[in-house]
Amino acid sequence: MRLFGHCCPACEGLESSLRQSCDAPALPGRRALFAAAVAGAGGVLATPPAVAQVFGGGPRQIAIHRLQTGESVNGTYWHDGRYDRDMLRQLDWVMRDPRMAEATPMDPRLFDVLATVQARMGAGSEAWHVVSGYRAPETNAMRSRQSRRVSRVSLHMSGMAADVQLTGRHSLELARVAAEMQLGGVGLYRRDGFIHLDCGPARRW
Numbered sequence: 001m002r003l004f005g006h007c008c009p010a011c012e013g014l015e016s017s018l019r020q021s022c023d024a025p026a027l028p029g030r031r032a033l034f035a036a037a038v039a040g041a042g043g044v045l046a047t048p049p050a051v052a053q054v055f056g057g058g059p060r061q062i063a064i065h066r067l068q069t070g071e072s073v074n075g076t077y078w079h080d081g082r083y084d085r086d087m088l089r090q091l092d093w094v095m096r097d098p099r100m101a102e103a104t105p106m107d108p109r110l111f112d113v114l115a116t117v118q119a120r121m122g123a124g125s126e127a128w129h130v131v132s133g134y135r136a137p138e139t140n141a142m143r144s145r146q147s148r149r150v151s152r153v154s155l156h157m158s159g160m161a162a163d164v165q166l167t168g169r170h171s172l173e174l175a176r177v178a179a180e181m182q183l184g185g186v187g188l189y190r191r192d193g194f195i196h197l198d199c200g201p202a203r204r205w
């Protein structure tokens with residue numbers, strides 16, 4: 001099982017509209033855009049059915065362990081009808097690109113994907129092991145040069161994707177459960193022992 005220096009070849013196969021959004025230079029402002037979208041929706045963003053089934057209106061927890069840095073974050077990232085800003089900051093940092101020591105505001109819907117799959121797996125407070133989270137453009141470009149399988153753009157660069165493992169859970173089972181949620185993209189990398197999850201359009205590979 002390769003954990004480090006891996007390339008996520010999956011993050012290709014994106015819609016052209018997503019490619020454009022990945023290329024947009026104003027990525028750090030994405031959370032502001034997300035907040036504006038929420039405000040435009042009257043302060044309430046529709047909760048995806050799968051998330052509502054698992055959490056209802058109750059608090060949403062997440063536990064993340066970053067393999068490259070050994071750091072962990074565990075706590076409630078959504079409560080009382082909104083995302084917890086302090087918790088999101090902690091999550092942004094643990095999801096950073098460790099090669100560049102560069103963080104970005106992650107799309108909070110990615111944590112909904114992770115938390116919902118985690119809960120549906122009955123994993124309780126067991127942590128996701130994150131192989132790859134945010135990927136700086138320089139890191140992605142380097143990997144793209146190293147392997148033709150790596151897309152020049154990916155949702156990792158937009159803070160919308162993570163490559164993850166759950167201890168004791170087979171990647172095949174994780175991918176199956178995640179795909180049933182219809183919350184975003186799901187990629188299975190059996191040989192590498194991880195799955196790719198993102199909060200883009202629901203698709204599977």
Ligand SMILES: [Zn+2]
Pocket residue numbers: 008010011132156161162163196197
């Ligand atoms: Zn990936």
